[in-house]
Amino acid sequence: MALSKERLLKLYEDMFLIRRFEEEVEVYAKNGTIPGFVHLSIGQEAAQAGIIDCLRKTDYKFPDHRGHGAIALCGTDKKRVMAEIFAKATGINGGRGGSMHVHDLEVRNMGFNGIQGSTVVTCLGTAFASQYRGTDDVTVVFLGDGTLGEGTCHESLNMAATWKLPIIYCLLNNQYAISTHYTEAHPQQQLSTWAKGYEVPSETVDGNDVEAVVEATERAIERARKGEGPTFIEFMTYRWQGHFAGDPAAYRPDDEVKEWIENRDPIKLLKEKLISREGCSEEELQKIEAKANEEIAEMVKFCLESPDPVAEDALKNVYADREVEDR
């Protein structure tokens, strides 16, 4: 069942916007304005935008470390997401977290953290809370192909399946964990096979076809809302950049990279579909792109003009009810 033109246009806007978001982040990471490391999601926009688009504001979302895009689309003021990455006081977490720690409880973006696989068990708790309180909010957790190596994944799926917790496990198989190809770290040809060992419904879909992404995610959400338990979806995709901005990624064959960029760009694929199937004009799409470009330019400006955090705030909120001693 094809998605409506309207929805596809909205997704186009989202995907284009997060591509541009990441491109700017890359520029400022490489020129040293953004401190630390950033993991870019360029090439994975269809999965990020598609999954988030299926969710309610009250659903719990656990994007992963390559999830700037998903995070920006959760409903938070996007410029505050970017400001967090820029280490600014205006950041959604006041600059204390950065690229790997952008949470926003308001929109139930539960955020990621620096320990791969740990949100895969934290997410049991939000799903449990839904079940405990009898709401039909679902929990979506993103994980990479590499992260599937962690023992937490097993403990999580085992418990979620036994208790029929409303979780959608979204594995973004971009085929590499840093330098290691997923077939060197896992025995399965397709990682969706793994969930079959738990008798959990699973499938592998083209993660660069946003329609396929939405359809699979909606099926899973429906099951979860009805109390039928977790689903595991593997989205096949590819990251264009290295592991972090600046990683030359010499470990990947050139023609593999080329193939994914030239022939499997999720944005280009959606554009083609919009033009050929939905009869959109180039102009219509360019208008969307121009709007996004403008929005991004404003965000960057906001970030560059934002003040640094107050140093002493580094001591705040360690405990809920007491202050930490300064020197």
Next chain:
Amino acid sequence: MALSKERLLKLYEDMFLIRRFEEEVEVYAKNGTIPGFVHLSIGQEAAQAGIIDCLRKTDYKFPDHRGHGAIALCGTDKKRVMAEIFAKATGINGGRGGSMHVHDLEVRNMGFNGIQGSTVVTCLGTAFASQYRGTDDVTVVFLGDGTLGEGTCHESLNMAATWKLPIIYCLLNNQYAISTHYTEAHPQQQLSTWAKGYEVPSETVDGNDVEAVVEATERAIERARKGEGPTFIEFMTYRWQGHFAGDPAAYRPDDEVKEWIENRDPIKLLKEKLISREGCSEEELQKIEAKANEEIAEMVKFCLESPDPVAEDALKNVYADREVEDR
């Protein structure tokens, strides 16, 4: 393919002996002679004896906490195994380990430890060592149905399958983890299903039929020795006693316990087979039993007469190359 009468008689002897071993341990645990907790394997003798019987002395064996039986059959002087449980200086580990820590490197009994699921990753190392050195020694690891909940199981099977390590995972499904039935802790009806998620060959066999145990184990060993990687076998069985000696095990239905004791006693089943199929006489078997009884009586005597360890030895061997300070 049926086993020979000779082999079945040997297994009968083994199984009877470890039943008696455990019965004596139970007596001395309950009367306080044996300190701490002991986990008895009465009812699971077919799986323990059958698996060990398939192995060479040089194969690596990781029995579990309910593994006195398997440990006693590895080739160690049995009375020193019992003496360890009795906390005596003559114990195989000098009394420092006790019931949960009976290792004997001489026969490559690598022992268990008190942290469920941790040998499930330690065993990767012995299997890796075989592969690294090009020997065809295999590694066998025992685990319970409850232990399958640990994240280590996933990390282990994932790695073993990817690297084709020679490991046989022997899951003794006695259906309970302390008070929790395996279907309350796992989503699968049969736990062998789990391994299918890793594309690892697996099967469920009657763990109280020693012939079935041996056959399944030998198939798995053959694969492993040929370099074809791990196998996962679920042996359905039952523990007659509670979780530890003294646990009233009120959590189990009486008629379930009765069924397993009266109709599925692995020793009784083997006895019947020996008599009806192999034409053994009651007398022949009684002779075996009498011999085992005698051996056990001697073991117990040895344990009771053995001295306690020297207290100060508690400080020995913390480090390989230096002493720990005394007070």
Next chain:
Amino acid sequence: MSRIISYGKAINEALHQEMERDDSVFILGEDVAKMGGDFGITQGIWHRWPHRAKDTALSEQAIIGLANGAAICGLRPVPEIMFADFITCCYDQLVNNAAKLNFMYNGKAHCPITVRTVQGAGIRCAYHHSQNVEAWLMNVPGLVIVMPTTPYEAKGLLISSIRNNNPVVFLEHKLLYNTKGEVPEEPYTIDLYKAEIEREGKDITIVATQTALKLAHEAAAIMEKEGVSVEIIDPRTIMPLDKETIINSVAKTGRLIIAHEGPKFGGFGAEISAIISEHVWEYLRAPIMRVTSLDVPVAFAPVMEDYVLPKTEHVVKACREVMEY
């Protein structure tokens, strides 16, 4: 109304009363529901609140992970880790997640979980069921570590822990489960961040926890006969620590001994010693002594286990040493 009940029963009562009071409290862990816990501490809860008492698989990471996630949603999970030795299996969830959660969310979410677990030696179960784990967690800002000793403390501190908005690691001691004492029937709280002066004295301060408190009291009685007056402090919560009470005491006595059951090197006692050396060194009249286990894994055989544990005589010896100094 007070009656004499055991430490184990006091904990059980606290759980019941908090379950009763607050719908957002629930328990989970291995065998905590139908069986009521390996040590029987959660008995009766599942019968009354079957949906708020969950038996789990052997999955310590999932247990604490679930608790953290539920806590963000405003629930108050009370997970049990069957033995404290197994917190190694969920150490990441405690150290990198629970401890940092309030900080991560910049105070917009808290982590009101109370991880109950049981530590300590003395039941002849060797090195994987006998460890004292508090020192493994002390260098992790964000955690609260509570170590109740008496039944009265057990109940009041547990109620306070459950109501506290920080992640509390609530370390019960297995040798204390059957000890008895007076405990009010009604619910009550104890200030989590306050040490208790259990005995006043003027010559020596002994800071001790759990089983070592008994040694301290026995030693104090012996020293009293020798004319030496010992003050005994139970920190109760060792992190964040009530430094003031300890500092004030040592400023008065001028002598400090710390007694605990775990190994000495890198143990809890080191921090107490360091704090005193930093803050009231000028009041000290003798070296600061520590009475602890030896620095070894706890062996199984009773003679060996007993050998490595601290005993009253060791506290007495330390007392005499600091007095004779």
Next chain:
Amino acid sequence: MSRIISYGKAINEALHQEMERDDSVFILGEDVAKMGGDFGITQGIWHRWPHRAKDTALSEQAIIGLANGAAICGLRPVPEIMFADFITCCYDQLVNNAAKLNFMYNGKAHCPITVRTVQGAGIRCAYHHSQNVEAWLMNVPGLVIVMPTTPYEAKGLLISSIRNNNPVVFLEHKLLYNTKGEVPEEPYTIDLYKAEIEREGKDITIVATQTALKLAHEAAAIMEKEGVSVEIIDPRTIMPLDKETIINSVAKTGRLIIAHEGPKFGGFGAEISAIISEHVWEYLRAPIMRVTSLDVPVAFAPVMEDYVLPKTEHVVKACREVMEY
């Protein structure tokens, strides 16, 4: 022959030379083989010894578990945990298995594993990539914890660690990878159980590790101008600790400051302080001071990160305080 190379290169060279010398040495970990490690420290090894360099899945428990098992078989695994913050994920394998293995097997098997990992703050990567973890492991008898600071130490201590029959947690510091120093080309060992007096002095002893050593040296230079002579000790191996060297130094100077990068409460400094208070308290002329991070998770924003870390001025301030006392 000596040349000037970096700390990172020194470690790489040690690995190459030990791989060369002993067939039983192998490396494993995430991205250590083909890519040569996230920080490039294992580069070149896989190319020469493809079967002795294994890229693994993200499976810290399996990595250390495999190492432990292989060690029992007589191999000498050198696993890498990509960031020290992730030892939380294999804490059980370190604490309950590696640390106790020699004891469990009653000395019949050893655990000659060398767990390389990298700790410390300073690269603006927030609280999950910036921690100093030594204190999480210090109360665990059986472990060896090595903290190299100079390129010379890095190479010699790593070679010694690999040859040592105990489980060594080898804590590299990421801010040191690019620091340079003189390093002999040929393989050499450094006594693992010996502290190093880096600078002799007579008024104050500073015990410092890794990045804090730099602060100590800078402070010593400043204090020298003020006529104060500072002795600086690098313990190198913090467990088992070379107490004698530190005790002798403080017996001479009468003043002690401990400086380290991790949080203060329950940190490494506490143990040093406690040892001195126990053993040479009578020689002390001033309180024992600790200069450390603040007791918080390390925030991301550079101004915040810098604020929580110890700085030279803090060491200088402590020096003045103990002198003026």
